[in-house]
Amino acid sequence: MDEELTDGYHEPCPQCLSVDWGVSDAGQFFCRFCHNVIERVLLYEDAELLSTSSRVSSLSRASIKKRRELHRNWIVIEGFQFVLLHQAEALVSMGVCSQFKDDILYNFWKRYLQATNQAYTRAPLCYGEVEAVSDFTSESECPSELSFQSEPSLRGRRKRTASGSSGSVVSSGSMDGSSYSKRKSGDFMTMPRTLALCYLALLWVREGITLSDLLRFASEKHLPYINVHEYFPEEMTVFGRDCQYFKVESIPSYSHVHKDILKLARIMKLPAFPPVTPDCLLHPSLLSLRYLVELNLPDELHHWLCKVIKQANMAEQALLTFDYSKRPIGTSHFSYDLQACALIIVTMKLLFRLDDSKEWKLSKIADFADPDAKQYSLAFWHTTMHKALVLARKREKLHTANQQWKSSKPFILSERNKSVFLKRRRVVEYLQTRFQKLSGQAVETEPTKPSSFIFLWGDGEDSDGPSLHCQKLDCNLKKRRQTQLCANKKYWHPLLRPCNPTVCGDHFAEVEPTLPRMYVWLLDLFSFLLRVSSSLMHEEVLKVERRFFKGQAVQGTNKRTTKIKQNGKPKKK
Known part of the structure; x- marks a missing residue:
C-alpha cells in the first residue's frame, strides 16, 4: 500500500540515506529504517482526513522562493x-x-x-x-x-x-x-x-x-x-x-x-498625572466599595471605612495622584487596589479586633439576635467566604490545567535544531489528533467574558453563597448620646516603625506565627483576590496603620494593643 502511495518519490533520507519510505495515517512521509519524518505529505482529496495545521506540502524551489519573498526584515x-x-x-x-x-x-x-x-x-x-x-x-x-x-x-x-x-x-x-x-x-x-x-x-x-x-x-x-x-x-x-x-x-x-x-x-520623565478626584473610580472610597461587594461584606462597613480614610488623611490628591517627581520621597501612591484592600482590613480590625477572640464573641451576640433584624455575623461570613475561596481556587487550578500553554506556532531556537523541533511538533499534533478520535470529539467551551469580579453572591444556582450586603452592624456598635461607636475598644498592631529597605528585608515570615489566625486568613483572602503575596498585603496594611496612628513608632514588643478613643485621636495604652 505504501509503495503505491510513495511511487515517484525516491529521494534518500537526509538522516540515514536509505530509500524506504512509508506513509502514516496523517499522510506524512517517514523513513521505515530510522523512522525520520520529513516535511513531505500525501495530499488527500478528503479534507477531513488531514487537518489544515498538519498539511505541509513538499518544499520545492518555488515554495522556498515564495517564502523568501514574503519575509520582510524587521527590528x-x-x-x-x-x-x-x-x-x-x-x-x-x-x-x-x-x-x-x-x-x-x-x-x-x-x-x-x-x-x-x-x-x-x-x-x-x-x-x-x-x-x-x-x-x-x-x-x-x-x-x-x-x-x-x-x-x-x-x-x-x-x-x-x-x-x-x-x-x-x-x-x-x-x-x-x-x-x-x-x-x-x-x-x-x-x-x-x-x-x-x-x-x-x-x-x-x-x-x-x-x-x-x-x-x-x-x-x-x-x-x-x-x-x-x-x-x-x-x-x-x-x-x-x-x-x-x-x-x-x-x-x-x-x-x-x-x-x-x-x-x-x-x-x-513623565509629568504629574491627572488628579484622582472623589468621583474617579480609582479613589479609595469608590474602589473599596467595589471590593466590599466582591467579598460579600455589609454595605454599612463602607461608612466606617470612609472614617478611616478621613482619619488617615488618605483622600488627599497629592497622595493619590501619580507624580514620578515625588517618588524618591515616597509621597506618590498608585497601587490603588492594594490600598483599598488594606483600608478594608484596618476597618475590620477596628470593628471586630480580629484577635481570634473578640470577633467570635461579637458573632455569638449576632447569632442570638432577632433573625428579622438581619444582624451581621463574622463567623457566618467566614464560613461562607471560606467555602467560596476553596471553590474559586479549584476553579483557577482547573482553568490553569486546561489551558493550552504551548503555542501552535513553535519557537525555532536555531537552524540546526529546526528539523528536530518540527518533527517533535508533528508527532505531538499527530498523537493529539489520534487521541481525540479515540476518545470522541472534545466539546469546545465558549470563552468567558472578562470581568472584574471573581465571586458571585445571591440566590442563583451559580452563586457562591447568599448575599450579606444588606445585613446590619448593630451588634458590633453601641450608642452614646445619639452617636454610634465601636463596641470594640482596643486595636492591636505589630511594630509600626518603618524599616530601611536597603538594610532590612521582608519580616512577614518572622512575625507570621505570632499574628492572629483570623488576620492571616484575611491576608490570604485578599492576596488571592489581587494575586499578590501575603507579605505585600501585610506591608500595605502597616502603611495604612502608620498614617492612621499619625506615624508614631511603637517600641519594645512585636505586638501592641492600642486603646481607641472614640470621636478623637487614639491613645497609647
Whole structure:
C-alpha cells in the first residue's frame, strides 16, 4: 500500500540515506529504517482526513522562493509595537475609551522611543549588525518614525554579518535580535514592560482597571501576552535570539510590573498625572466599595471605612495622584487596589479586633439576635467566604490545567535544531489528533467574558453563597448620646516603625506565627483576590496603620494593643 502511495518519490533520507519510505495515517512521509519524518505529505482529496495545521506540502524551489519573498526584515522594537497595538485593541474592546489607544498609549510609546533614542529623533542609535535603509522619514536614514495606528512598518533592509559582508546565516529573524539586549541596562523594552506601559496609559485616562485586573486579564488570555508571537504576521519571522524577547510562559508578578512602571516613568520623565478626584473610580472610597461587594461584606462597613480614610488623611490628591517627581520621597501612591484592600482590613480590625477572640464573641451576640433584624455575623461570613475561596481556587487550578500553554506556532531556537523541533511538533499534533478520535470529539467551551469580579453572591444556582450586603452592624456598635461607636475598644498592631529597605528585608515570615489566625486568613483572602503575596498585603496594611496612628513608632514588643478613643485621636495604652 505504501509503495503505491510513495511511487515517484525516491529521494534518500537526509538522516540515514536509505530509500524506504512509508506513509502514516496523517499522510506524512517517514523513513521505515530510522523512522525520520520529513516535511513531505500525501495530499488527500478528503479534507477531513488531514487537518489544515498538519498539511505541509513538499518544499520545492518555488515554495522556498515564495517564502523568501514574503519575509520582510524587521527590528525588535517593531515587534513590541505590534504587541502593544494588540493589547490596546483588546482593552478598547473591553470598554476602555478609544482615546486610550489613539492618543495616550501612542504618545507614551513615542515618548519612550525618544527617551531611549530608538526613534522619533534625528540621531537614533545604531542597531549593531544592522545597516538600516529606511524611508520612515525624509530627514534621517535611520528609523525615526514608527506608525502606531496600524501594523508595524516593515521596510527593506540588508542583513550583514559581523565582518560586514552580506551573508545568509543569521542568528535571529529580526535585524537586531542578537544586539538588542546588550544596550544600556534598564532601557530596552520587555514583555512585562508592555503591561506596565498599558497600565500607565490606563492610569492617565483614570480607567477603573487596576494593576491586578490587568495581570488577571493577561493570565486568562483576554489580553494578548502569552504566546503573543502567534499574532505576528507571516512577514515577521520570530527565530533564534528573538525568542528571548517574545517567549513568555508565565505572568509576571505584581511587584515586578510595579518596578517596571517606576522604571518607565523614570525613563520617560513623565509629568504629574491627572488628579484622582472623589468621583474617579480609582479613589479609595469608590474602589473599596467595589471590593466590599466582591467579598460579600455589609454595605454599612463602607461608612466606617470612609472614617478611616478621613482619619488617615488618605483622600488627599497629592497622595493619590501619580507624580514620578515625588517618588524618591515616597509621597506618590498608585497601587490603588492594594490600598483599598488594606483600608478594608484596618476597618475590620477596628470593628471586630480580629484577635481570634473578640470577633467570635461579637458573632455569638449576632447569632442570638432577632433573625428579622438581619444582624451581621463574622463567623457566618467566614464560613461562607471560606467555602467560596476553596471553590474559586479549584476553579483557577482547573482553568490553569486546561489551558493550552504551548503555542501552535513553535519557537525555532536555531537552524540546526529546526528539523528536530518540527518533527517533535508533528508527532505531538499527530498523537493529539489520534487521541481525540479515540476518545470522541472534545466539546469546545465558549470563552468567558472578562470581568472584574471573581465571586458571585445571591440566590442563583451559580452563586457562591447568599448575599450579606444588606445585613446590619448593630451588634458590633453601641450608642452614646445619639452617636454610634465601636463596641470594640482596643486595636492591636505589630511594630509600626518603618524599616530601611536597603538594610532590612521582608519580616512577614518572622512575625507570621505570632499574628492572629483570623488576620492571616484575611491576608490570604485578599492576596488571592489581587494575586499578590501575603507579605505585600501585610506591608500595605502597616502603611495604612502608620498614617492612621499619625506615624508614631511603637517600641519594645512585636505586638501592641492600642486603646481607641472614640470621636478623637487614639491613645497609647
